[in-house]
Every structure is written in structure tokens, then in C-alpha cells.
Amino acid sequence: MSDDRTVMTDSSSGSGFGSILVINGGSSTLKFALFRIGAVPVRELSGSIDRIGTPNGTLTWVRGDIGTAERRTITASDHVACLEPLLACIKDHLAQIPLVAIGHRVVHGGRYREPQLVTTVVMEELQRLSVYDPQHLPAEIELIREFARRYPHLPQVACFDTTFHSSMPRVACLLPIPRRHEKSGLRRYGFHGLSYAFLMKELARFGKPGEANGRLILAHLGNGASMAAVRGGQSVDTTMGFTPTSGMPMSRRSGDLDPGLVAYLARTEGMSVDQFHAMVNTESGLLGISETSSDMRDLLKREQHDPRAADAIALFCYQAKKWIGALTAALGGLDTLVFTAGIGEHSPVIRARICDGLEYLGVALDHTRNEAGAPVISKDNGRVTVRVMHTDEESEIARSVSERLGEPKH
DSSP states (O other), X not given: OBOTTOOOOGGGSSOSOSEEEEEEEOSSOEEEEEEEOSSSOEEEEEEEEESTTSTTEXXXXXXXXXXXXXXXXXXXXXXXXXXXXXXXXXXXXXHHSOEEEEXXXXXXXXXXXXXXXXXXXXXXXXXXXXXXXXXXXXXXXXXXXXXXXXXXXXXXXXXXXXXXXXXXXXXXXXXXXXXXXXXXXXXXXXXXXXXXXXXXXXXHHHSSTTGGGSEEEEEEESSSEEEEEEETTEEEEESOOSSTTOSSOOSSOOOSOXXXXXXXXXXXXXXXXHHXXXXXXXXXXXXXXXXXXXXXXXXXHHTTTOHHHHHHHHHHHHHHHHHHHHHHHHHTSOSEEEEEHHHHHHOHHHHHHHHTTOGGGTOOBOHHHHHHTOSBOBOTTOSSEEEEOOOOHHHHHHHHHHHHTTOOOO
């Protein structure tokens, strides 16, 4: 781990040779990718480790962008225990193109408004912030520390999910609680920012002229789900707030709840703060309503004969529709709606159900395009362009690390 006087070594100061390892740690998963440094970082390998903390964890990896997936079962008690199988997976690549930097997705960045070279001061701030998001930050901090122990001379860069939303106006950041708490950092931050930053760059490259500067809603619908309202290329509001548990219902997270539930469940069931935290983060959302699965694909298969699955799907789509309406109001209109992430990219039926009834906003789907997962799924004469876009948080992190370490900006 660097101190505050960190100086880049020759191998990381823009020579154009070397690899960047990207680490994207979730609550029970760890994604990783290896990029070769260049004008635009090139993905050499990517993979993930699932079911961390169980005896039947799975390591899956793919060489290049379109290689065949390989997988094996591993046992990893925690995120740090994942590093041995992860590094063994990429060792052949590192023998040819040595590692020069490590980039980390860090869910909560607090006051930081841009990626940070990891220093003692940065680590102290992340440790302070860990109480904001105990679901993700402690594991992310431990991963940074372990890499610092193994590679003490390599620069590490923390890339924050909250950075994208630092442009939100003050009114969108305020929490309606006693003002004194704002001094402690209690406010709305927003998340999934690395995904949104990637989408905005892609839209500027491939969208219609000026589209990226219009009024957009970006819908990141996956295991975690959120939406962002973007105008003039800047985030103006988002569904998630102080923590990633808030906003719309997700696979296992509740989304917004009446705060009175905390006191009610404490009085009637003796539920502790930790038990409530576990319930709203791991037992709620699609899983809680359906009582069977947190996976939208499973629920769609069951909805015709299981009313609980049907309820879970209906609630997800209903809340998504409500948020689109609310964010459109914040934007003063809507020009482009983008669906992304696992559900957003791969479920035409969910996209259709969310858009059904939004014709008054100018949303008109072309159902043939939607079923095919075309890049644009709206009708040609619709006022709102509806897109399906692949997101890539790891590429955004690699690009941020390259820029932070002095590579040319693109």
C-alpha cells in the first residue's frame, strides 16, 4: 500500500506495456478481468468466483472476449481466499505481460469524486466509510490490503460507484432527517456509477448525434437494480440513495421501505438491527415475495402456476415503471431510455412489461425488435429512443486506471 508520496514506477507511467488486473467484488461474488494496456485497454481474460463462503464455490473464466468458458469447483471461505485460484488462473498471461496496476471497484466513495490511487489516507477513509455499506466495503478493503501484501510495489486504484452521481444537485442529495446528520455524511449518493459511466461513453460513440447530451434514463436491471436520470451528460437523480439497498426492489434487496417497519419488527418479533439488515439485503426483493428464487428467469418459468412468482415479477415491473415516471419528471421530459445489465439486456418480456403504459411519455416499443434484443427496440416514429446496451464495469475500471496512471485519455 502506498503512502501519500507515491511516485509511479517506470512500468506504470505510460510505457504502454503491461497488464491491469481489475477486481470487482460483490457481497458473495468476485468478478475479475485482465487487460493489456494500450490506447484503449484490451481484455485478455475475464472470470468470476461465485458462492463465496460455501464449499461449492465456482470459478469460471473466459480467455479473450469470445472464448469458451472454463470452470471448476473451489472452496473459498472469504474474498481473500479467492486470490490463490484467481492468480493461478491468470499466471500464464502474467508471465508474458507483467502486471503493472490493479483496479478495484469500490461501491462507496463518500467524498471522493474521481478514482483514487490507494494511499494510507485513502484506506483510512474507506475504513471510515465501511459502516455505510457493511455488505460490500469490508470485503473490498480486505482485497486491497491482501494485494498490497502480495504486490507491495504495484499501484492500486480505487474506482467508486458513487463518483458518477457526484454531479447531482443538492436537492437530490438531501435526506429529510435532522440536519445535523448531514455533517456525518448522511445523504443520497447513488450507485452503479461505473456501469452508467461506461454506458455514457458508449452512447457518445455509437448513439445519434447529441443523444448523450439529451434527457436519458439508464436502467441497470440485474441482481442489483437501479436507474439514473442523466441530462447534459450529468447525473441529476437516481433511485438508490445512502446505500445500495434503497430504490426499486431487486433480486434479494428490498428497495425503499417504510422506516416504521424497523420499530414494528423490533417490538413484535424482537428483530435486531443486524437481523433487519440481513433481511432487507439477502431475504427480500424477488426472493422474499416469491419465496422460491431471486432469479428472474426462474420466476418467469413459474409465474403461470405460482402466484407468488407472478407477484414478484409484477412488483418489479410496477416499481420500475413508477421510477421511470418519477425520473422523467426530474428531467423535464425523456429522450432516451436505456436497458442494461442481466435482466435489462436479456429479458424482452420484462422490458415490454415495464414499457407498457408509458406511451404517454412517448415510449413505443417495436415488439419484433424487442424480442430480438436489437440495439434500438423502439418504433421509428416514437418520441423516445429505447435502447438495449451491454454494460462493462470492468472495462470502465481498466480505462480509469489507465488514465489515472498517465495513459492517454480517450
